[in-house]
Amino acid sequence: MNESNSVPSQLVPYPSIIQIPIAWGDMDAFGHVNNVNFFRYFESARVNYFDEVQLLEQMKLTGIGAVVGSTDCRYFLPIKYPDSIWVGSRISKMSTTSFIMEYEIVSQTKIKTCAKGSAKMVMFDFNKNRKVSIPEKLRNAIEQIESKPSCLANR
Structure with a gap:
């Protein structure tokens, strides 16, 4: 799939997908995207999902x-400028007060997975400064988006 708007097959399981161009400044002295930027890409995908x-x-x-309780990233291939990436996001598990978001980053030039990550998101009441149950309205919206086919949000 070489067209920039075609979603690669490895992202089909992700209901929310964004495109992000790689900036020159994302790279480090080793000539590839610095590891901290992968977490920024995950954050962009997470915010897009939350908007949806x-x-x-x-x-x-x-x-x-929702606040991040923990997060991780597994790196497979380096990303270099110039390139753009697709970042897929999905929620794989929900409990009473938290859910697990999974991410996958695919290079548009390589059409290969460069990284996968996850985050445990905890529902938090900022007024009472404590964790709370996932609101029913949010739980229903998550179940609805997770049951639809992949979509592509151009960014």
């Missing part, structure tokens, strides 16, 4: 949002 399920909008109204 209206979590950020609801957070403004209720003061309840």
